[in-house]
Amino acid sequence: METTVLLEDDLEDMRMYYRSGKTRGESWRRSQLQGLLLFLKKKEGEIFEALAQDLGKHPIEAYRDEVGSLTKSVNYALNCLSEWMSSKKAKLPLIAILTTAEIVPEPLGLVLVISTWNFPIGLSLEPLIGALAAGNCVVLKPSELTPKCSFLLATALPTFLDGKAVKVVEGDSTTGERLLRQKWDKILFTGSSRIAREVLAAAAEHLTPVVLELGGKCPVILDSFSRSWDKEVAAQRITWAKFNACAGQACIAVDYVLVEERFIDEWLELMKTWIKKLFGENPKQSCCNARIINKHHFTRLRMLLEDPKVQSRVVHGGDMDEDNLYIEPTILLNPPLQSAIMMDEIFGPLLPIITVKNIEDSIQFISSRPKPLAIYVFTERESFRQRIQAETSSGSLIFNDVIIQYLADTLPFGGIGESGMGKYHGKFSFDTFSHHKAVVRRSLLVDFWFRFPPWNEQKLQLLRSAYDYDYLGLLLIVLGLKRSS
């Protein structure tokens, strides 16, 4: 096919461009990061427009979650770049005289970033920051489910960057498969665990290392609080994180809540109140609600609710409008644990609340399920905090807030088990797109004669002492004062 040939030629050109060494210098990398900043600034209006059209995202939500967050990340990278690029000295034992050792970061070469639809600008460009800061050439494949964003990235982005080193390839899964058949030096994939398996299998053919940013059912453990202020804030944060982060279509959105049964009425009331406060009396009229991405996902979410055993558990909301791809913020109480809504990642504005007898039971509940990308815990008890930290596993663990770890440049962002592998953000982005090369420089001046054959007992003894860093022993044997045992 003509387009296949075009793709492979392009990639070969990019490899040659990489080999020319142009992308390695600090000034090139800075220029690319500056280019990203400029893109975000100059194209802000068009980015907002594209996100509004593709997802019904409000510009402020778009700024908060995508443009603003990216701007922060690029600035952070610009500030830290020199430090990240520098070699780090490695400690050597005394016996290694006239030797230096260091770890030198170098680019991997040509990398592939496969992005997704819920934060189409954010999840495309955040990995790009790391890839460019690390000196690589990059191919970006945005999601076809957000065509306006994809188009904007494909047409505008390369004009702000070095078009020989950065290419955006639009297309659907066929294009994705074709890209995956090529040999990359690294692949960063954001999406579902089902597709992730295909990505990893394709990468295995070429021994390509990957970062997989997947999802999972991110639970909230809601303990009791003595102060009503804290309860208000907790309810506000949870409802926000569920219903206002792309209408719950986020990998780190709240999936479900665990709460002690004696407090359920109180928490339910609080959450209903906060939904009203965030979205008004009629949430459908609120401009602050993103849409469901498409009919396929709308149907998927509707079917989660259609199960009669689940439908009967709806205690708030439930209104759906297929034409506008709108689903009202919905709360359910104790849907059956075997139902799809409690087995699959929800990725939408449906919030199951599961009651437990004792809030401590939530630890066992979570640990018996696949490891999620994040666990959120609202508690004021130190002992409970420690138990959760020791007894649960997740990509990240946040106490008394939600989602905010996404903004922290100093924390690794990534999953574990079914929720992913590898990490990025901040320096972790730079590191994930770098090879940390061990470099040892020796002098030709001095050598230990006992390194070389022919072998004898004394040489063995000397080597043993050397490896034990037993310098005195070494000296004694050499001086003939210590006998080989």
Add this chain to the structure above:
Amino acid sequence: MGRETQTEGKPSASFDTVAASAMMKELQAAYCSGTTRSYGWRISQLKCLLRLTEDHGEDIAQALRSDLSKPELESYVYEISMLKNSINLALKELKKWMLPEKAKTSLTTFPSSAEIVSEPLGVVLVISAWNYPFLLSLDPVIGAIAAGNAVVLKPSEIAPASSALLAKLMGEYMDGSAIRVVEGAVAETTALLEQKWDKICYTGNCRVGRIVMAAAAKHLTPVLLELGGKCPVVVDSNINLKVSCRRIIMGKWGCNNGQACISPDYIVTTKEYAPKLIDALKKELERFFGRDALESPDLSRIVNTNHFSRLTKLLDEDKVSVKVIYGGERDQSKLKIAPTILLDVPRDSLIMNEEIFGPLLPILTVDKLEDSFDIINSGMKPLAAYLFTSDNKFRERFVRNVSAGGLVVNDTAIHLAVPSLPFGGVGDSGMGAYHGKFSFDTFSHKKAVMYRGFIGDADIRYPPYTKTKVRLLQALVSGSFLAIIRALFGRS
């Protein structure tokens, strides 16, 4: 102390998927019980491993002699001593390694505190290789235990005496509820690979590396692959030739007779310098191994007939056999091949297109030494690359332009022994790294933990959205204190 190791007697198809699955369940239960997570357990297991190594040095050397005819000194230095050092380092540093790392937080998430907590992955699989059967089995296991995981070790069946000894000793010394050894070949490995591991560490060749990664893909299991490649040695003319040759010889023939992932594979030098280099190599080779190298007790043999045939095929290829300028002798009955040097074999010959992993050393000559960069970079990225030079500028260009797992200037193989350096490949030579703290890290999950307070919540991040909120939001996201003040006071 430990329970009987889960070995099925003879490595036969009796360890199948059913057995593997049952073993997995037991190990997962052991891991979930929390036993392996405590500092006390990890230290006790590491100490058991140390005792195992110290008590059975002779048995280990004997097994290596049987499997590889490995000279006693190589066994002690490269396997036993290195293992002891690795364990001692872990014992000394473990407490520090296990501490959470504080992470700075910025104004954007104020008020908050954050840290990165290392936690075990769960149940991990270590598949080892035959050339350093003890080192390459136990070094990863040290990391896995230090990080608090349950471990299954699958030693290579190509070194059967070592495999059996490992199974026996680990069964005697280690906590069998969480640490197991499974002996076997393809069938057993396949059964193991069908399980869902929390990590797999594989040391070996690219072909099997792909198989391991493909199997891991089904379960989204992360992998550490320590593979190989053609490790080049670039030799400049302004060097101390005697010392350089000795170091090259040690890296090549002193490391299991060239059967090591970081052995120099081939040399690149200038046409002008080659004769001097070759003479010096010949002289030092004779000093080390005598005139009849096949008789030297200081050289390992080739591991088995498969590899012996493979290597002789490389040597006997049409346009290659005429390029032998030193050595070439072989003894099939003893599986020995003498140190062999070849000069300017054709670039498209077999010997230049696969990892040699044996005592054959091709030397390629070029007009300018700079041309070596292209030769190296046109191939797959190797596990290691070596340069001998006194020219600092050339040295730095080499460091900058040659990509490999690790680089050593003026020596060979030695970076293996530096625990503060990550040991691993890039591209086809592997992914991930270990040794020292890197072992602990590779078998850990680095969990981001953030603590937030309830005060100081900026409700600006919540709808309904207003102009003031926008300004504040912009300021907050930028992390600029000044901008926040300005926004608060209504200006921006």
